[in-house]
Amino acid sequence: MSSILRTAHIVRQSGAARVTARNISRRSYHQIYDGNVARGKKFVDEQKAIHHHAASTAGMWYKVSLYLALPLVTVSLIRSFKQETEHIAHIKHHASEEEPEDLAPEFPYQNIRRKDFFWGDGDKTLFWNDLANAHRA
Template sequence: MFPQRTMLRALRSPALRQTIQRRAASTESSFTGAQNNAFNRERKAVKDHAAATSDLWRKLSIYAVVPALLIASVNAYNLWNEHWAHWAHLEPLEERLEYPYQNIRTKNFCWGDGDKLERQDQLPQEGIDVRMEM
């Protein structure tokens, strides 16, 4: 704690602050004559800053985002496979116990009661033949 306070006090000293400010202020200008005005200098500073910032975001995108996406994709793939491996060893839907608190509906869906499915491929298990009765 003590060294941090000492350093902060040293940074507040006017002599050091003027040195830092002088180094930060750019005295070199590529403009000459009538072109050397405040507008042109400010516009050049903005363009230089934008170029440096764009380079930073390009590096972040390549070296941080791309690896993060790859890691997240591998994780999602593994979770997907684990889910279906778990689902494969369960008994079919028709053989599972139905408890009274499951599928509580106070009114039917707009397409029917919701207990029947229209197509076979809507169920996660293979080979189940359930047809919609209307």
Template sequence: MLSARILARATRTQPRILQQARRLATESAPKGTESAFVKEREAVRQHAAESSELWRKLSIYAVIPAVLLAGINAYNLWNEHWEHWSHLPPLEERVEYPYQNIRTKNYFWGDGDKLERQGQLPQA
């Protein structure tokens, strides 16, 4: 009984609310009486459109070429580095100077020297 009464009331009042909402949404203020708020919102919208267009152009015409040039530079530096290393003697034949191996304390896993360099390979 109670739910039927609520359902009848809801179905009876809903179309009236929808008609009022439609009527209010379709009505517009005359063009000469635009408020300062509406003008300000339009100015903000126009500024946002111009600003986003500026950043889109900067992204396409400035950032993408800069990233490509930086990538080409990094690739060239990488190749020059390994070209230089190819002319050096192998690591095993290089002189090991005492100042290259200064340690003030041991590492927590040992002294830090490689077993292969010391000739102390574990016996299998």
């Protein structure tokens, strides 16, 4: 019976036997490489190469995140903040000049509320904006 089948058979048993399954798989693993030193050395060298590659790749992505992604997100944040500030100033400027016919029409299906909100005066939603939202009549 191969070591894999032996391990699979023991793993199906109770939880206490799982420790034995791990020990058998370790024993079988070491038995493969104990007889052939060159094969064991090759395996260890491959594992070291994999570890080295993983460490260098992780370092590269850390640097990409730190030096590329973080500044780009910061620039985007500043740009969007400036645009929104200009937009709000534009809305405030035109809000005082607008005639009632220039405003967006109020349709009967908009802002239907069966009961008041439990915060504030009950009229304002959680994301209320006095410039964009119309008060209920």
